Amino acid sequence: MMNRQKLEAELSYKFEIENLNAWFSSKQVLKHINMKIKEKAITAIIGPSGCGKTTLIRCLNRMHETIPDAKVSGRVLFNGVNIYDKDVDPVQIRRKIGMIFQKPNPFPMMSIYDNVAIGLKLNGVKDKRKIDSIVEKSLRMVGLWDEVKYELNKSGASLSGGQQQRLCIARALAVEPEVLLMDEPTSALDPISSAKIELLIRELAKDYTIIIVTHNMQQAARVSDYTAFLYLGELIEYGPTRQIFENPKNELTEKYLTGGFG
Amino acid sequence: MKSKTSFSKIAYLKAKIEGDEIFRIVSALFALTTILLVGLMVYELTRGSWLSLQKFGLLFITGTTWDPVFTLNFGALPLILGTLTTSAIALAIGVPISIGIGLLLSEYVPKRLGFFVSFMVELLAAIPSVIYGLWGIFVLIPFLRNNAYPYIQAVLGFLPLFSGPIYGGGVLTAGIVLAIMIIPIISSVSRDVLSAVPHSQREAVISLGATKWETCKIVMSYAKPGVIGAIILGLGRAIGETMAVTMLIGNKFKVLPSSFFDAWYTMAAIIANEFTEATSDVYVSALIHVGLTLFLISLIVNVIARLIVWRTLRLVKGVSRG
Amino acid sequence: MDNYRIRKLKDWLMRILVWSSLIIAMIPLFSILLDVFLNGAKAIDMDFFLLPTPTVGEKGGIANAIQGTLITLGLASIIGVPIGVMSGIFLSEYHDSKLSQPVRFINDVLSGFPSIVVGIFGYVLIVSVIGFSVIAAAFSLALIMIPIVTRTTEESLRMVPVAIREAALALGIRRWKTIIFIVLKGARKGVITGVLLALARIAGESAPVLVTMGYWRWWFSGLNRPASNIALNIYLFAISPFENWRTLAWGSALFLILMILGISILIRVLTRGKYE
Numbered sequence: 028m029m030n031r032q033k034l035e036a037e038l039s040y041k042f043e044i045e046n047l048n049a050w051f052s053s054k055q056v057l058k059h060i061n062m063k064i065k066e067k068a069i070t071a072i073i074g075p076s077g078c079g080k081t082t083l084i085r086c087l088n089r090m091h092e093t094i095p096d097a098k099v100s101g102r103v104l105f106n107g108v109n110i111y112d113k114d115v116d117p118v119q120i121r122r123k124i125g126m127i128f129q130k131p132n133p134f135p136m137m138s139i140y141d142n143v144a145i146g147l148k149l150n151g152v153k154d155k156r157k158i159d160s161i162v163e164k165s166l167r168m169v170g171l172w173d174e175v176k177y178e179l180n181k182s183g184a185s186l187s188g189g190q191q192q193r194l195c196i197a198r199a200l201a202v203e204p205e206v207l208l209m210d211e212p213t214s215a216l217d218p219i220s221s222a223k224i225e226l227l228i229r230e231l232a233k234d235y236t237i238i239i240v241t242h243n244m245q246q247a248a249r250v251s252d253y254t255a256f257l258y259l260g261e262l263i264e265y266g267p268t269r270q271i272f273e274n275p276k277n278e279l280t281e282k283y284l285t286g287g288f289g
Numbered sequence: 290m291k292s293k294t295s296f297s298k299i300a301y302l303k304a305k306i307e308g309d310e311i312f313r314i315v316s317a318l319f320a321l322t323t324i325l326l327v328g329l330m331v332y333e334l335t336r337g338s339w340l341s342l343q344k345f346g347l348l349f350i351t352g353t354t355w356d357p358v359f360t361l362n363f364g365a366l367p368l369i370l371g372t373l374t375t376s377a378i379a380l381a382i383g384v385p386i387s388i389g390i391g392l393l394l395s396e397y398v399p400k401r402l403g404f405f406v407s408f409m410v411e412l413l414a415a416i417p418s419v420i421y422g423l424w425g426i427f428v429l430i431p432f433l434r435n436n437a438y439p440y441i442q443a444v445l446g447f448l449p450l451f452s453g454p455i456y457g458g459g460v461l462t463a464g465i466v467l468a469i470m471i472i473p474i475i476s477s478v479s480r481d482v483l484s485a486v487p488h489s490q491r492e493a494v495i496s497l498g499a500t501k502w503e504t505c506k507i508v509m510s511y512a513k514p515g516v517i518g519a520i521i522l523g524l525g526r527a528i529g530e531t532m533a534v535t536m537l538i539g540n541k542f543k544v545l546p547s548s549f550f551d552a553w554y555t556m557a558a559i560i561a562n563e564f565t566e567a568t569s570d571v572y573v574s575a576l577i578h579v580g581l582t583l584f585l586i587s588l589i590v591n592v593i594a595r596l597i598v599w600r601t602l603r604l605v606k607g608v609s610r611g
Numbered sequence: 612m613d614n615y616r617i618r619k620l621k622d623w624l625m626r627i628l629v630w631s632s633l634i635i636a637m638i639p640l641f642s643i644l645l646d647v648f649l650n651g652a653k654a655i656d657m658d659f660f661l662l663p664t665p666t667v668g669e670k671g672g673i674a675n676a677i678q679g680t681l682i683t684l685g686l687a688s689i690i691g692v693p694i695g696v697m698s699g700i701f702l703s704e705y706h707d708s709k710l711s712q713p714v715r716f717i718n719d720v721l722s723g724f725p726s727i728v729v730g731i732f733g734y735v736l737i738v739s740v741i742g743f744s745v746i747a748a749a750f751s752l753a754l755i756m757i758p759i760v761t762r763t764t765e766e767s768l769r770m771v772p773v774a775i776r777e778a779a780l781a782l783g784i785r786r787w788k789t790i791i792f793i794v795l796k797g798a799r800k801g802v803i804t805g806v807l808l809a810l811a812r813i814a815g816e817s818a819p820v821l822v823t824m825g826y827w828r829w830w831f832s833g834l835n836r837p838a839s840n841i842a843l844n845i846y847l848f849a850i851s852p853f854e855n856w857r858t859l860a861w862g863s864a865l866f867l868i869l870m871i872l873g874i875s876i877l878i879r880v881l882t883r884g885k886y887e
Binding site for chain 2: 618619621622625626628629630631632633635636637639640642643644646647650693694697698700701702704705708710713714716717718719720721723724725726727728729731732734735736754757758761785786787788790811814815816817818821822825826842843845846849850857860861864867868871872875
């Protein structure tokens with residue numbers, strides 16, 4: 028117990044978010060967000076619909092600004108580097124920070140193999156043996172390898188919902204990111220598949236920093252090490268999951284956790 | 290909190306020249322090529338017409354002589370009239386049929402059968418103009434000359450339009466074939482416009498006890514501008530139609546034909562018929578001038594048609610949303 | 612009661628009229644197809660495919676016309692398809708650009724131009740410099756292809772879901788690579804359909820060929836010279852007084868119709884394929 032706490036104290040912050048604001052046209056959806064995200068931990072972001080959870084993580088891989096009329100201000104330090112610095116290339120950022128979407132979106136026009144390999148191929152990796160080994164490694168990591176190893180040529184869309192989501196995770200892992208951003212990854216899946224993915228997330232946390240947005244409080248309680256509660260674009264409370272759930276310091280947090288609203 | 294390993298932003302630096310920017314510019318350039326080509330077309334057509342423009346100016350459109358041999362005087366008025374007349378005949382015959390098909394596809398026929406029917410009508414559009422001409426010469430003309438025109442003349446011969454010698458080809462024949470050729474476009478656009486009328490409109494009338502036909506009348510009045518747009522599109526197509534017309538109309542330059550059964554000429558037909566044989570520079574220039582005139586008329590008609598159709602589709606869809 | 616019966620009668624009458632309009636439209640369709648098949652079949656034999664255009668009285672075929680047509684269509688595709696596909700990509704992927712409206716409008720307008728006028732453009736631009744040639748004809752035909760390919764490419768690309776683009780972006784793949792290797796790949800069926808549609812259209816175009824290439828009786832002998840063309844030959848043979856040429860006209864028409872029908876069927880097969 029003591030060693031773990033010491034280890035945790037020594038782990039650095041993967042993200043340091045400083046005064047982050049975000050807009051959709053003139054509507055402000057994130058207000059003065061300040062938080063530091065621990066490396067190789069699972070951080071859950073919870074809150075009622077429309078509170079800005081998805082926007083927050085989309086600001087972390089510079090996806091929010093790809094929407095027309097969207098704006099961002101503030102600093103996000105990733106490994107100490109402000110990803111919003113004008114000299115920084117967002118494309119390279121996104122290679123280090125992967126994203127899993129709510130609805131599984133494997134590429135239907137490609138095989139399972141190509142789905143996992145495409146990130147590598149289009150980023151210049153040409154050695155077929157290297158690609159083969161990374162594909163196998165990624166599929167093993169998500170527990171799909173044994174299920175699909177003889178059917179790697181089948182279309183990416185031919186799998187079940189849970190398998191598709193795991194394929195998307197494998198696809199993201201193949202480009203060797205440091206962080207995985209997950210936007211309600213299990214909300215479109217059945218309970219069994221959801222459970223499998225939650226187990227997978229805990230496995231992955233040994234090597235990756237994971238930030239998971241979820242509208243399911245129980246999932247946050249089960250899976251995460253830290254929890255952040257967002258309400259109407261503001262960060263209301265943020266701390267170790269156990270503390271947030273057992274002893275919320277803010278009235279709003281308590282209200283939300285006891286099902287008061289949303 | 291200090292980071293264990295320090296990264297500098299060099300790892301994520303933007304390249305000086307971005308592949309994305311280049312691609313965007315390249316694809317924009319390709320897209321601009323079309324605009325460039327159309328502009329170039331206008332320029333080149335004008336350049337080619339220059340001799341004729343210099344000699345005849347705007348009087349070209351009102352001139353009624355075509356003499357490539359002696360006086361080298363050229364005028365396009367009969368050609369314009371011929372184009373408009375054959376197109377008018379095409380519309381008179383083709384529009385009722387096309388709207389009937391449009392209604393059929395939109396109101397009377399279930400989706401699956403509708404696909405099949407649309408396919409058959411689209412086949413009409415797939416047949417090249419030359420083959421319409423070929424069929425026209427060897428099948429339609431004999432049929433009309435022997436089995437149709439004599440009876441029409443028997444009934445309507447008192448009118449100057451239907452009197453006169455029948456040889457099978459001529460203005461009416463060209464108009465008939467044009468009508469067949471414009472059916473696909475008018476009917477498919479009509480069908481689109483009619484289908485776009487929101488169901489709520491139909492349901493409102495049906496719940497009042499209207500018959501199918503009465504419902505159709507309501508739908509048509511709602512989509513009237515769009516159907517008009519479809520008709521104008523068909524007109525645009527008929528104006529530009531070349532090969533079938535030149536094979537059937539007789540290719541005789543005259544101010545006015547003596548009847549519907551008489552031979553005549555259109556702008557497109559004279560170009561097709563005389564371009565490769567044109568000897569003098571003025572002659573060629575006059576033909577290009579005809580082409581320029583055809584281009585301008587067709588452009589105006591098509592632009593008007595597109596604007597009407599676009600606006601109607603947007604209007605109809607807008608109401609159904611709100 | 613009487614009023615109701617009149618309304619019912621009108622309804623019944625209009626129903627008959629509406630269905631008759633379809634039947635009336637189908638009569639010429641079947642007549643044309645029937646005549647082309649019957650008369651064209653008479654012209655088809657081995658010589659038809661092996662021999663070039665005959666002179667008066669000789670036996671001949673459309674071998675050189677097939678060759679010339681394929682070369683001309685091929686060159687037209689080389690010019691028209693890249694421009695059409697890239698324009699379609701631009702209109703679909705960069706649709707927030709200020710250029711989009713004018714480009715789309717001009718494309719629509721271009722598709723409505725009389726083909727003879729496009730042919731004259733090719734004449735003034737190229738024939739006046741090089742002379743009657745395959746290049747001039749291919750150029751004019753390409754101009755007819757471009758709006759068709761642009762429109763179908765744009766429509767096909769738009770059908771690829773946004774989620775696919777987001778997934779690719781989130782993987783850190785550059786936008787242009789996303790467009791070419793992922794989005795375009797997903798739309799390839801639609802794009803190919805568009806190209807085939809355009810090919811079917813220009814295969815039958817004879818007006819622009821007439822004024823940019825003219826009549827050619829021999830084999831292909833260079834891009835800067837004319838070549839034989841199936842559609843154009845139909846026109847010239849049909850109006851000629853020679854019996855063997857008229858027979859060839861029907862035969863060529865059959866060949867052309869089969870070619871176009873073949874492409875149409877290919878398109879239906881492709882589009883029925885898989886529903887994503």
